[in-house]
Amino acid sequence: MQQIIFAIVTIAAFGFAAKQFLKIRRNIFLGKDKNISDQPGVRWKNVLLVAFGQKKMFKRWIPAVLHLFIYVAFLFTQIELIELLVDGFFGTHRFFASMLGGLYTVVISSIELLSVGAFFATLIFLIRRNLLAIPRFQMDEMTGFPKFDGNMILVLEIILLIGVFSMNGADKVLQSMGAEHYHMTGNFAVSSWLGPALFGGLSETTLIGIERFGWWLHILTVYAFLNYLPISKHLHIMLAFPNVYFAKLAQKGEMENMPEIMNEVKSMMGLIETDPDAPMDELPEFGSNDVMSLDWGNVLSAYTCTECGRCTSVCPANITGKKLSPRKIMMDVRDRATEIGKKLDSGDMQWVKEELKAEATTLTKENFDDGKSLFDYISNEELHACTTCNACVEACPVLINPLDIILKMRRYEILTLSAGPKDWTPMFTSIENSGGVWQLPDARDKWAEEATSQN
Amino acid sequence: MSKEYKIPTMAEMAAAEKTPEVLFWVGCAGSFDSRAQKVSVAFTKILNEAGVEFAILGKEESCTGDPARRAGNEFVFQMVALQNIETLNLYNVKKIVATCPHCFNVLKNEYPALGGNYEVMHHTQFLQSLINEGRIKLKDGGAFDGKKITYHDSCYLGRANGVYEAPRSVLQNLDNQLVEMQRTKSNGLCCGAGGAQMFKEDEPGKKRINIERTEEALETGAEIVAVNCPFCLTMMSDGIKAKEKQESVMVYDLAELILGKM
Numbered sequence: 001m002q003q004i005i006f007a008i009v010t011i012a013a014f015g016f017a018a019k020q021f022l023k024i025r026r027n028i029f030l031g032k033d034k035n036i037s038d039q040p041g042v043r044w045k046n047v048l049l050v051a052f053g054q055k056k057m058f059k060r061w062i063p064a065v066l067h068l069f070i071y072v073a074f075l076f077t078q079i080e081l082i083e084l085l086v087d088g089f090f091g092t093h094r095f096f097a098s099m100l101g102g103l104y105t106v107v108i109s110s111i112e113l114l115s116v117g118a119f120f121a122t123l124i125f126l127i128r129r130n131l132l133a134i135p136r137f138q139m140d141e142m143t144g145f146p147k148f149d150g151n152m153i154l155v156l157e158i159i160l161l162i163g164v165f166s167m168n169g170a171d172k173v174l175q176s177m178g179a180e181h182y183h184m185t186g187n188f189a190v191s192s193w194l195g196p197a198l199f200g201g202l203s204e205t206t207l208i209g210i211e212r213f214g215w216w217l218h219i220l221t222v223y224a225f226l227n228y229l230p231i232s233k234h235l236h237i238m239l240a241f242p243n244v245y246f247a248k249l250a251q252k253g254e255m256e257n258m259p260e261i262m263n264e265v266k267s268m269m270g271l272i273e274t275d276p277d278a279p280m281d282e283l284p285e286f287g288s289n290d291v292m293s294l295d296w297g298n299v300l301s302a303y304t305c306t307e308c309g310r311c312t313s314v315c316p317a318n319i320t321g322k323k324l325s326p327r328k329i330m331m332d333v334r335d336r337a338t339e340i341g342k343k344l345d346s347g348d349m350q351w352v353k354e355e356l357k358a359e360a361t362t363l364t365k366e367n368f369d370d371g372k373s374l375f376d377y378i379s380n381e382e383l384h385a386c387t388t389c390n391a392c393v394e395a396c397p398v399l400i401n402p403l404d405i406i407l408k409m410r411r412y413e414i415l416t417l418s419a420g421p422k423d424w425t426p427m428f429t430s431i432e433n434s435g436g437v438w439q440l441p442d443a444r445d446k447w448a449e450e451a452t453s454q455n
Numbered sequence: 456m457s458k459e460y461k462i463p464t465m466a467e468m469a470a471a472e473k474t475p476e477v478l479f480w481v482g483c484a485g486s487f488d489s490r491a492q493k494v495s496v497a498f499t500k501i502l503n504e505a506g507v508e509f510a511i512l513g514k515e516e517s518c519t520g521d522p523a524r525r526a527g528n529e530f531v532f533q534m535v536a537l538q539n540i541e542t543l544n545l546y547n548v549k550k551i552v553a554t555c556p557h558c559f560n561v562l563k564n565e566y567p568a569l570g571g572n573y574e575v576m577h578h579t580q581f582l583q584s585l586i587n588e589g590r591i592k593l594k595d596g597g598a599f600d601g602k603k604i605t606y607h608d609s610c611y612l613g614r615a616n617g618v619y620e621a622p623r624s625v626l627q628n629l630d631n632q633l634v635e636m637q638r639t640k641s642n643g644l645c646c647g648a649g650g651a652q653m654f655k656e657d658e659p660g661k662k663r664i665n666i667e668r669t670e671e672a673l674e675t676g677a678e679i680v681a682v683n684c685p686f687c688l689t690m691m692s693d694g695i696k697a698k699e700k701q702e703s704v705m706v707y708d709l710a711e712l713i714l715g716k717m
Contacts, residue, residue: 059642250564251560251563251564251615251616251617252614252615252616252617253560253564253611253614253615253616254560254564254565255524255525255565257565257568257569258529258533261529261530261533262533262537262568262569265530265533265534265537266533266537269534269537269538271537271541286529287527314642314644316644316645316647316664316667316668317658317660317664319644319664319667320647320660320661320662320663320664320666320667321659321660321661321662322657322658322659322660323658323659323660324658381658381659384655384658385657385658385660386650387610387645387647387648387649387650387652387664388525388610388649388650389610389614389645389649389650390610390614390615391610391614391642391644391645393614394614394641394642407525407527410525410526410527411527411529412527413527414526414527414528415527415528415529415530420526420527421526421655421656423654423655423656424526424528424651424654424655426654427522427523427526427651427654428523428526428528428531431517431518431520431522431523431531431535432531432534432535435516435517435518435535435538436483436486436487436517436518437483437484437487437518437522437654438483438487440487442487443514444481444486444487444513444514444516445462445464445486445511445513445514446486447481447485447486447487447492447495447496448462448481448495448499448511448513451460451462451492451495451496451499452460452461452462
């Protein structure tokens, strides 16, 4: 009976999760195609050091150590999770115990010790997030769902740990009572004393009830977690790895070239031959105003962001009270991608571009237009406040690059909308006309003539 | 200071059928900003003194296009960049040194995609190599001796290009105590000028970024703030003026500090 329920719940949990993850994949690839496959060696090294090794987390060692406990406990618990799945489907009990023998005791004991660490880390994280006035957790963008989300994950973590220790603790007491099916597994580091302390003296039926309760609580929390991930900041536990792999490898200072503009300027300057009879494209759009004109890597990083706010806490604009918050840029891109995804799922033909409505039969990302854009989420004021100092890029533990998105949106504003801060216009005109950032009557080498004339 | 002080142009060099060791990229600030001009003079004096065969482009130099590109204006960037590359390639330039980290970054990292491939150094790196090769002789006793120095990392030399040690190693050669600000190296705080902010008013906020950074510099108790960028030079000088500390705290480029010891 338990096996049948387990099979149904498991298939439903994985099925529903898979559906949601496919939607996220679809949303990520709403972004433009871009081939990011150069230097695989360097990329794998980054995955090893930055994603697995959490190298960049250790710029701030207190949260790094606490996070490490939860992270390592999570990685190790996967072994236990596999056992849970095997036992669930086949009606076995602690399937790996007989296979691994003494090693099993070591593995479970390690998981238990890590879990205790994770438990305390989670408590401290809850305190940091809610009771200590840590500025990066108290900003405007961290109200509403993001605040709930941050706490929700920690609460789920604690429920999970309650499940683990009820299950192991009751199991240990049952083992010592010689209960049927509960074969000896050796001493577990924590539940060998925690079990008797909590559950000692209870009847076998009650204990089996507690053990089963713990077992089911554990697996159901995992399933809840799995299905909560797609809407949560906690998605980083999966996407951090691909995001680090596909992160920019060039020097941080390098802005990506725009070959389409380069070639146009080259042909204007007579540097390359162009066919004057070539058909003119419709008025091209430069830069990014929406998820579809960002690269898929940008969207991947938006879904990877765990809203820790390290970027915002080092942003010179944000520190001095400007509206810009790099974290909010990432959250906005994710929210916008999710919004577009939902509208595409609705298939509602009202979201088809006006001029294509007559011929369109289905709603696709190519003919999509809901009259909104990323500029409805991110204001010009935010974009204009950026000093391109790369502090946010440097700060991100999973190599997200908010600056790249800011610069792409600046390009859209200037090149496609011909807008932007008025103060910049004289600088543009001056560079274009006189080759200098300031319009000045002096010759560019006057300083040198004056300096050497004193010889 | 003994040798004749000369700042030849590439055109003059080419006319004399000479190829300089390195092209000094002066940049807009170094050419036009009165404070940054002093850095250009200091650096060229060092080059003369060290016997480095160099030249500038003079009237043939244009803005690298950095502020236009960062503001989002790729057209203006491409126009000046391609023109500069034409000029540089015409003179068959192989090696460039820039006193502005913004110029340095664009020349080094962004011109290759447009067809301009050069070995590019920032002047702090160049100074380091001149000192290491023994081409710069530092004397005992100098105008700045004994003063406490704090070094401000520019974003475009630091984070953007990972150059943290060269300028510090140059400063080690001075008879000064070097103190670090709280936010330093890869955690360094911007002066507020980058990303074309230099050319516009601040967005609404509580404080100017250069004030935040100046306060941090002042906390170290340093009497000299050493910078490597003409825009940091302006921003930090303005900050110190706003804090009314211009009598006791000076802002200098590394080149000026080295020249003071020569």
